[in-house]
Amino acid sequence: MTERHSITDLAREFDVTTRTIRFYEDEGLLTPERQGQARIYRPRDRIRLKLILRGKRLGFSLKEVAEIIDLYDSEPGEVGQLRHFLDKIAERRAALARQREDIDIIMSELDTVEAQCRTRLAAAAAADDSADEIH
Numbered sequence: 001m002t003e004r005h006s007i008t009d010l011a012r013e014f015d016v017t018t019r020t021i022r023f024y025e026d027e028g029l030l031t032p033e034r035q036g037q038a039r040i041y042r043p044r045d046r047i048r049l050k051l052i053l054r055g056k057r058l059g060f061s062l063k064e065v066a067e068i069i070d071l072y073d074s075e076p077g078e079v080g081q082l083r084h085f086l087d088k089i090a091e092r093r094a095a096l097a098r099q100r101e102d103i104d105i106i107m108s109e110l111d112t113v114e115a116q117c118r119t120r121l122a123a124a125a126a127a128d129d130s131a132d133e134i135h
Contacts, residue, residue, distance in 0.1 A: 005041040007032075013046075014053055024052055029066055059092055 011018045024030045025039070029052055032039040041049075048069055055065035068088065071081035 003043050005046055007039045007041065010041055010046060010049055014049060016053065021049065024049065027062065027066070029062075029069065058089075059096070060088060064088055 005013075007018045007021050010016075010021055021030065025032065030041070030045045030048055032041045032045055034040070051069055052062075052065050055068065056062070060068075068081060068085050071084050072078055074080070
């Protein structure tokens, strides 16, 4: 017998809401069978959901995730999918490296501005103390 899952089973297993799963279905990423109102998910849908969530966690857009997943079913199949995925990983790494550089620059600027504020605050406090001693 083929392994089957309900939407509740998948939601619980992957710690997502059923609404999230229905969204991915609406986007055409999951294609469960219908039995009346019930959605029945096969192992393929389970694997696709796992890949979608992993892709999102790695920072890929839903469009990018869909491209990667869809390559599995087209020529050259898994090999093409894996090569494309490696290209996407390289692009993601480069983007994250640029973001890291930007964050480092901003952190340095924040350190400079903070030090200037503290210096001015100390000077202002010292001036207030001097004024209080005179009166």
